[in-house]
Amino acid sequence: MTTIKDVAKYANVSVATVSRVLNNKGYVSKEAETAVQKAITDLNYRPSAVARSLYDKKSRMIGLLIPDIANPFFPEIARGIEDVALKAGYTVVLCNTDNQVKKEAHYLNTLEQKYVDGIIVATGVGGYEHYKALNVPIVALDRFISEHVPTVTVENKQGAKLATEYLIQKGCMHIAHLRGQTGLVTADERYQGFKETVEQFGKRHTVLETGFNSYRAEEMVRVLLEQHPEVDGIFAASDVAAAGAMKAAHTMKRMVPDDLQIIGFDGISFGEMLSPSLTTVKQPIYQIGEKAISLLIDQIENRPIKTFQYVFPPIMHIRGTTK
Amino acid sequence: MTTIKDVAKYANVSVATVSRVLNNKGYVSKEAETAVQKAITDLNYRPSAVARSLYDKKSRMIGLLIPDIANPFFPEIARGIEDVALKAGYTVVLCNTDNQVKKEAHYLNTLEQKYVDGIIVATGVGGYEHYKALNVPIVALDRFISEHVPTVTVENKQGAKLATEYLIQKGCMHIAHLRGQTGLVTADERYQGFKETVEQFGKRHTVLETGFNSYRAEEMVRVLLEQHPEVDGIFAASDVAAAGAMKAAHTMKRMVPDDLQIIGFDGISFGEMLSPSLTTVKQPIYQIGEKAISLLIDQIENRPIKTFQYVFPPIMHIRGTTK
DNA sequence: CTGAAAGCGCTTACAG
DNA sequence: CTGAAAGCGCTTACAG
Structure with missing residues (x-):
């Protein structure tokens, strides 16, 4: 491995000078600079990120x-995050937590x-104390940690x-909701929205806790559908659960959307690959990923962040499972 | 931040001694050890991975x-890799290359x-020289780099x-193959297998280069299907392409599998969520991910690796799109 | 069993 | 404009 010392020796300058040209900081004569540049390319020198750290x-x-x-x-979240990180010169460490403390x-x-x-936290276990101890900027994604944490x-x-x-x-008279796990904030909120709406319109409804689980x-x-063949609409709290509903409909020979309409939640790419989509x-x-990483980098680089709570509006994508 | 010095001072020993108990290496008296342990917990000390590096x-x-x-x-590959890495005490840096050099x-x-x-390389651009220059063990996943690189x-x-x-x-008389991009080794190999088989059996066939692209x-x-309604079987080189074929069949009112049978490749989880699956x-x-990371860690930790080429056998999963 | 010292590869005051 | 030196937080010979 070639180090800054090797470069200094080769260019006949001190390591301080090499460091200066490396960082483009401090005075350095034209001659010294070119000598160092040459040394760097000749020796194929790359500074150690670890020593810098x-x-x-x-x-x-x-x-x-x-x-x-x-x-x-x-x-897709990860992709949004990584794309912005890459441009800003950051690298992403992937950590699967399985929601285990x-x-x-x-x-x-x-x-x-x-x-x-x-750190971007899109996983649900620790409380605020848990993260505050960390002396590192964080952003919460798809969950709430504290008012002090950009979300x-x-x-x-x-x-x-x-x-x-x-x-x-679209005419549904009896709507089922496939909800995510109770206690999970996103699932609870979606359930609330469903409940308030069916009650407001006085529609028959059924709630099943399927989790975000297709099977x-x-x-x-x-x-x-066996017990209540009159169910003619399903709102699933995730696309994955919606796909499961579509399979059940297929098995039961229910026509989608003519006979049974289905709406999912999330907009993950495979929803479009289903038949009908x-x-x-x-x-x-x-964009959620992009926003999260941008807020994180703003904190890291000490740019003031104006708002701490970013709430994106979801958008209905009408495709093939509704009339 | 509390450093090894703070711990040493607190425990009334030298940093060398602290280091010894940290690494469980070298002689250290019982008293010194307990003093250091106490200091570590009292000060909530965590050694700097960077300094170690x-x-x-x-x-x-x-x-x-x-x-x-x-x-x-x-x-799913990434998950397999990360699970093994975690157990072995490694951390994974995620790098999306988009196959761009x-x-x-x-x-x-x-x-x-x-x-x-x-480094695990599951991306296709650089040649061997490209990687050999790197002074770091590598493993090739889903691609070939060199005989010297575990694959x-x-x-x-x-x-x-x-x-x-x-x-x-299952009776197909005219089979279409949806192949991946020419030049991509995996795509070419799958195409070869298809071609040899249809020729061996003297079956009519058609090849479409759809790429691994659903749309x-x-x-x-x-x-x-418009031009050749007699096509009664499709072998897609990826599940994603197969999903696209299923959508086309759905649009054209072709019954799957009665009227048209479809087989994909990969076994990604969403294939099971399609209707029919x-x-x-x-x-x-x-397991491919697990194997790749295991081979990498073997190299890193200087364990001899017996075989350089691991070729997993694929397995037919008969589900709903075939008779 | 233990500590002082050198070194890993950088950066940045500090003198000059 | 430039270099010697100290320091970042560790680890490991080397003496004792």
Whole structure:
């Protein structure tokens, strides 16, 4: 490995001078500069990011804590984050926590020891205290940690209302809601939006807690359709659950959308690949990722951040599973 | 931040002694050890991974170069990799290259400067020279770099044969193949397997280069079915393309599987969520990831690796899109 | 068993 | 404009 010393020797200057040209900082004569430049290319020198980190306590790395990258909601988030990070000269460390406190704590520890410059938390376990101890800027994604932590979320309740109203408008008389796990804020909010809307319109409705799980959704919807063939609309709190509902409908020979209308939530890319393609409440997933990392970098680079709560509006994407 | 010095002072020993208990290495008296342990917990001391890295040129990080985490094949790979990495005490840096030489080179550079301990390359651009210059162990995933680089792949050709034979066995008389981009090794191998099989059995066939792209597959299959309604089997080189074919079939009112049978390739999770669920040639995606990281860690930790080429057999998953 | 010292590869005051 | 020196937080010979 060639170090700054080698470069200095080769260019006949001191390491201080090399450092100056490296960082474009401080006075350095034209001759010295060119000599150093030549030495750098001749020796194919690359400064050690680690040595730099030791000095300035920065690493140009950010940690991304998510429950599970294999959950189709997160890859697109991760992509948005990484694209912005790359442009800004940061690198992303991927941490799957499975929503386990232990894993999360492990990663928080490890990241801190590596002097990461910031952390995006899209995973749900620790309380604020948990993160405040960390001496690192953080951003909360799809969850709330504290008013002091910049947060990026989606208007879940509003999205749920849009979907439910749409089903009602399209003539549904008995609507089922496939809700996410109780206690999970996003799931609760979507449920609230659904409930308020059906009650407001006085529509019959049924709620099933399928979680964000395709298989369970399929099973439960099949049973539902057997017992209540009059169900003519389904609002699923995730596209994955909606896909399960579509499978159940297919098995039960129910025609979608003529006979049964289905709306999902999320807008992950595979919804469009379903047949028919899934009508859904789309979150601007990629942009959410971009916003989160931008807020994080603003903090890292000491730019004042104006607003702490960014709430994106979801958008109805009418596709093939509704009339 | 509390450093080793603070701990030493607090425990009334030298930093050398603290270091010894930290690393469980070298002699240290019982009293000294307990004093240090107490100091560590009292001060909530965590050693700096960066300072350590500077000394021993290791970072306990590995780089993962993939084309795009948003491509549904990669999240599961990444998960397999990260799970093993976590257990072994490594951390994963996520690098999306979009198969662009420039991005790849940038990341290679950055990773090297951070003293990453190893790199998994699942992206296709650089030649061997490109990577050899790097003084870091690497593993090739889903691609070939050199005989000297441990490689983890799948028997693509064999998988394609299995799928094609299955369609023939189930009575298909005219089979279309939706192939990936020419020049991409995996795509070429799958195409070869298809071609040899249809020729061996003397079946009519058509080849469309849809890429691993759902939308293009849909468009091209729709045209195909219009012009050649006699096509009764489709072997897609990816599940994503197969989903596109299913959409085209749906639009054209072709019944799957009665009227048209479809087989995909990959075994990504969303194939199961399609209606009907997709018959596919499943790669052991998660295990491929596990194998790749295991080989990498073996190299990093100087364990001899016996075989350099690991070729996983794909497995036919018969589901709903075939008879 | 223990500590002083050198060194890992940088950066930045401080003198000159 | 430039270099010697100290320091970032560790680890490991080397003496004792």
